Amino acid sequence: MGQTTNDRLLAMTETAKEMVGTCIQCGTCTASCPNTEFMDITPRHMWRLLLTDHMDAIFSSKSFIMCSSCYYCTLRCPRGLELTAAMSLLKQAASKLELKQFRRSSLFYKSFLDSVKKHGRVKEMEFMTQYFMAMKNPVLPFAYAVLGLKLLSKGKVHPEFPFGSKGKLTALFNKVAELEG
Amino acid sequence: MNYLYYPGCSLEGTSAEYDISTRLLMAAAGVQLEEIEDWSCCGATAAESQSHLLSYVLPARNLALAEKMNRSKEILVPCSACYLNLKKTEAIIKKDKPLLKKINTVLAEEDLVLKGEMKVRHLLDVLSNDVDxxxxxxxxxxxxxxxxxxxxxxxxxxxxxxxxxxxxxxxxxxxxxxxxxxxxxxxxxxxxxxxxxxxxxxxxxxxxxxxxxxxxxxxxxxxxxxxxxxxxxxxxxxxxxxxxxxxxxxxxxxxxxxxxxxxxxxxxxxxxxxxxxxxxxxxxxxxx
Structure with a gap:
């Protein structure tokens, strides 16, 4: 990780760091997390790394991106820390810096929001088509083919392609981008 | 009993049966639902993974539209993800006034104002507490x-x-x-x-x-x-x-x-x- 990236990550995760400032390293978060089996660093360990500015270790791991927002850690934390919200801040930083190892999740969310920006509501077929195009992986769509066809046959999704439309929520999205810098 | 109704995107497509059966059950129970006019996506988990402000602006737009209708002060939401996003926004604007100001700066783009009058309720909450x-x-x-x-x-x-x-x-x-x-x-x-x-x-x-x-x-x-x-x-x-x-x-x-x-x-x-x-x-x- 380059020096600039490291500095930017330090700045972007400052709020998350403040949020977990009083962590006592009890490990209740780790014990409560349904996804630890798929993490290389436990949540407890990750909070410690955050507090000691070990950005390299955090962002070369995929732990925070495994968070499925179940809020068990937030509910049970004896210090009352908003850990799920802190996880989201780490996801935001990874996405804004376009870190390679989080590409799949970032593009999934970006494609979703592009559809929302355009129509105000998410159009599933369009958003998935855009996601497949962004991933540039010709095999990926097949993993969703069975479900996609089933949804089509039940009239639950409609073929739509990510072209055209002036953008229902463009003004709001642009203003948010302007304020967040 | 009257509620404003926020179906959310899934209920328009992949979960159409949830929308249809919710409306049907509520009518049978004597509950009136009025859909929020021009509602938009709550941001799902996508917005909070991309932008802090956007994750509050998207639900806030819907709360502001609901306030503008000047009908029921309660919004019934069947989708848990939508419910949480709307609820989080309802809760945070009571404590974080600078954030509310920022949200309103964005909503001004659409001539909307959020005051914080709405109460967000999950369908299960209404079914187990309000419905006879x-x-x-x-x-x-x-x-x-x-x-x-x-x-x-x-x-x-x-x-x-x-x-x-x-x-x-x-x-x-x-x-x-x-x-x-x-x-x-x-x-x-x-x-x-x-x-x-x-x-x-x-x-x-x-x-x-x-x-x-x-x-x-x-x-x-x-x-x-x-x-x-x-x-x-x-x-x-x-x-x-x-x-x-x-x-x-x-x-x-x-x-x-x-x-x-x-x-x-x-x-x-x-x-x-x-x-x-x-x-x-x-x-x-x-x-x-």
Whole structure:
């Protein structure tokens, strides 16, 4: 990780760091997390790394991106820390810096929001088509083919392609981008 | 009883049967729903993974539209993810005034103002606290008594906000199920996570959680859900996980209002059971 990236990550995760400032390293978060089996660093360990500015270790791991927002850690934390919200801040930083190892999740969310920006509501077929195009992986769509066809046959999704439309929520999205810098 | 109604994107498409059965059940219970005019996406989990401000602006737009209608002060939301996003916004603007100001700076682009007058309610909250349970009891027919159903709550209607149920040990669906004559399946997976969008972006992790729930539901006649994301995950991965684990994990999965509607004498067509992705035949043979 380059020096600039490291500095930017330090700045972007400052709020998350403040949020977990009083962590006592009890490990209740780790014990409560349904996804630890798929993490290389436990949540407890990750909070410690955050507090000691070990950005390299955090962002070369995929732990925070495994968070499925179940809020068990937030509910049970004896210090009352908003850990799920802190996880989201780490996801935001990874996405804004376009870190390679989080590409799949970032593009999934970006494609979703592009559809929302355009129509105000998410159009599933369009958003998935855009996601497949962004991933540039010709095999990926097949993993969703069975479900996609089933949804089509039940009239639950409609073929739509990510072209055209002036953008229902463009003004709001642009203003948010302007304020967040 | 009157509520403003926020269906959310899933209920317009992949979970149309949740929308249809919710409206039907509420009408049968004498509850009036009025859809928020021009509502838009709540941001789902996508917005909070991309931008802090956007994750509050998207729900705020809907709260502001609801205020503008100047009707009921309560919004009924069937989707747990939408519910949480709207609820979070309702809660944070009471404490964080600088954020409210920022939100309003953005909403001004659409000539909207958020004051903070709305109260956000989950469908399950309204069903278990506001709706007269005698109406469900009175309509229920005898065949439901042979059924054992597993209530599945998922995460975001229970946590982090402790509003209408115990977030560690939820039971708000019990009385509703029993009112139909059916029995509640005894399990402790009701409040566990279904993997949410991990089933799409990190399938290995997502499928493991879905598998745990399906395995634990073995022996129940159906699983009931109150969230489109949970419903999709539990329904659409049964074959894949059964194949991988060498088990038969096929189980009917219904939205709670579909089940309650059927119990009250609505038809399979009324509640659009044909739209469910799981095989519901075993359930209907026993229940109808």
């Amino acid at each position: 349970i005698e109406k469900i009891k009175a309509g229920s027919h005898h065949k439901m008594k042979d059924l054992v159903v597993a209530p599945y709550y998922g995460c975001q209607c229970l946590r982090p906000f402790k509003i209408f149920d115990d977030p560690e040990d939820p039971h708000s669906m019990d009385a509703l199920i029993q009112a139909t004559g059916a029995s509640v399946f005894d399990w402790d997976m009701g409040g566990q996570c279904c993997g949410a969008s991990n089933t799409s972006t990190k399938p290995e992790a997502g499928m493991a959680l879905v598998g745990n729930i399906l395995k634990a539901a073995h022996g129940a006649d159906a699983i009931l859900t109150v969230c489109p994301m949970c419903q999709m995950n539990l329904e659409s991965n049964q074959k894949k996980i059964s194949h991988k684990e060498g088990l038969d994990l096929d189980i009917p999965v219904l939205f709670l209002p579909q089940f309650l509607g059927l119990a009250m004498g609505k038809t399979l067509t009324d509640v659009r059971l044909d739209l469910n992705l799981s095989n519901t035949r075993a359930f209907t043979e026993k229940a109808i």
